[in-house]
Amino acid sequence: MGKGLVTVVALALGAGGLALSACSDGPSLRSAEAPAVSEKLFAPASTGTQGTKAAAPVFTRISVRAQGDTTELAREPDGKWSIVAPVKARAEAAAVEALLETLGSTASSPLVKDTPTDADLEKYGLKSPVFSVTAHAFLPDASGGGEDVPSRQHTVTLHGGVENMFDGSVYVRRDGDSKVYAAQGSVRWSLDKDTFALRSKELLGELEANELTLIEVRAQERGYVLEHEAGTTKWRLTKPVAERADEARVTSLLKNLKEYRALSFPADSAQTRKKLGLESPLIDARFTPRSGEPVRIRLARVMEDGAPRIHALREQGPDAVLGEVPEGALSALDVDVLELKDKHVLNFRREDVRRVVFHPGNGVAPITLVNASGMDGGSESWQVESPRQGKAQHFRVVSLLRVLGTLKATSFGEARPKNWAKYGIGDASRGAVLLGADGRELARLWLGGEVPDASGLSYARGSGPEVMEVSVEGLVLPSRAEDLMEGAPAPAPTEARGP
Known part of the structure; x- marks a missing residue:
């Protein structure tokens, strides 16, 4: 991820002017002369040269405990992030980007309490934190390395408390530091995330027309087979008719499928699949790539409390993901073959x-x-x-x-x-x-x-x-x-x- 190389981390809140603090009777004005302390989560190592800008930390692992979940994230060699616990899944790029941007902010954070008591921590929601984020990073050397050098590794845990109802800020503190600070409300929005929020919802996507050789779709009343002509961008219908296919329509079919993001991820099991109708699906589709294992997608409908619910099972090799998707996902694949035919009247070069x-x-x-x-x-x-x-x-x-x-x-x-x-x-x-x-x-x-x-x-x-x-x-x-x-x-x- 491009935002993995972020600036030095600090708690974000603008300094200057009248800042707000909390006391036992509620929020009160803190003197403008009171210092707004800038605390950096990742202090850069000394470069030894005055005026030389320190290298920004490179985050490698992040643990987020929030809303009853503990989610472990890891940065892959290509820079993308994945969830490694409690499930193995791709991470939601936008959510991780927001998290990294928050950790990488460099604004000042007003000091709320220098030496808080247990009663203070209870009041601020920090006795049992609302959320906690542990970030692991390393400070790269001149060549960008240093991930395995102990002296360049840094780990910091940030705890978040309740919201200050007066100004919307959130109370925070760090492991190893007794002080309590006030961070802007966006910090909580970025960090207080459960596993679902941090998990990629793109269940049916990542299928590109130019990377596929074969698309096979079986529906209850109709189906079709599309074959990619080798070395070209052209597609042909081979079943139920042998005709030229509309290249733009094939591309839009895959693009539309990507738009139907997961609404939830039920626990996968043979019993659950049977209960959800995935053993006899409404749609059974197979996408064969140029390299790698084929992707199989099954879609089924069940009625709950008089309303339809659609579930999709995506399988590729040993990997399987079960998710609930919007009902429109059915129509994305269950299309009339006439829609897929090339609409050019004449076929010639x-x-x-x-x-x-x-x-x-x-x-x-x-x-x-x-x-x-x-x-x-x-x-x-x-x-x-x-x-x-x-x-x-x-x-x-x-x-x-x-x-x-x-x-x-x-x-x-x-x-x-x-x-x-x-x-x-x-x-x-x-x-x-x-x-x-x-x-x-x-x-x-x-x-x-x-x-x-x-x-x-x-x-x-x-x-x-x-x-x-x-x-x-x-x-x-x-x-x-x-x-x-x-x-x-x-x-x-x-x-x-x-x-």
């Missing part, structure tokens, strides 16, 4: 296109263009080949190919219809055919009739086997050869679209 045939429809002769440039990767040189010959408008052709490549369906209709004609789609339909260097068809677009009660949408047939609904706005296909030839003006949209 722009650089493979060597010939384009536009079909104006209504019996008008097709318009054929050919890329006259060589296959050595040189600049394109499009020519109109028929029904007239001439040089094509380069940017007009490039623009048309770009639009065809980005054209997406707004929704899918009937799959593999027996009668395409009922959608106005046939050999005489308006459209375009894209061909490769060997004459092989790369992609074909047919535009059909208008979708009823959907202004601006038309039926279409593309690279997939189903009827698509597409927006024809901005799709201006040529109706004559002159529309593409140099020296001829670009057609008006209404004229180009045809009937």
Whole structure:
């Protein structure tokens, strides 16, 4: 964690002006002339050189006793923090960052009581502290080392008491120091944390699309399998249909899953799993990474007091975590396969296109263009080949190919219809055919009739086997050869679209 290397630790409270103290009858004003003592938890070792700034301590272990829990945290070699007791789990990054920032603050703390009695400690909540934090750190040498050098190691325990209701400050003291100080209320907010508050709630996340090779999801009424094409960012649906997958939708699926954080962590056992329905889950998903063990996530619902409660079991190798999650986690994975399909109408690579045939429809002769440039990767040189010959408008052709490549369906209709004609789609339909260097068809677009009660949408047939609904706005296909030839003006949209 970047905040692991913090500044010298001190109890935080601004100095100067009128400070507040507590007495047996409640809070009272302490003279502005009374010293605000700055006490540092981790005193830097002397550098031996006047004016040389001491190295900040590096925290390695922290123990927090608060709200009935004792939580042990350890800093990993990569700088991240984990909980090692009472459970082994990842730590909540934001909570640990706030804790370290508080320990690393360097403001002054007003002295409340120099030599408190037992009665004073009882009054301040320090006889039996409300919370205690023990921090272990080392002062690094010039090379950043010194973690194993005893003389560079420091351990300090800070005890927190009750809140001063007059100003919201909290009473604190340290082991080995009898004095009582007043620290600002944010100290308690950062340090008075139970195990749940310090534990990472990210139960379903840490799944990145580019790190996975396979996603398998089984739900009660539907399921799907997604495979990552090696060496690319592309995904394919392999079950229940074999289709291109929408890369953005796969990424958002995993991102949405991450948003459903754990609400609680029930004790895990075979009996608990059975009681919560995890032996026959609503959703059973497996995520296979490029390296390492697969991640299995099961989601189940139980009713308690008439309300649904959703529990998730995440397993990876020997590790298993059981948690309660928001109900929306079910819909994050239980999605219709149509949502996962690539919505691009045509599937082709722009650089493979060597010939384009536009079909104006209504019996008008097709318009054929050919890329006259060589296959050595040189600049394109499009020519109109028929029904007239001439040089094509380069940017007009490039623009048309770009639009065809980005054209997406707004929704899918009937799959593999027996009668395409009922959608106005046939050999005489308006459209375009894209061909490769060997004459092989790369992609074909047919535009059909208008979708009823959907202004601006038309039926279409593309690279997939189903009827698509597409927006024809901005799709201006040529109706004559002159529309593409140099020296001829670009057609008006209404004229180009045809009937």
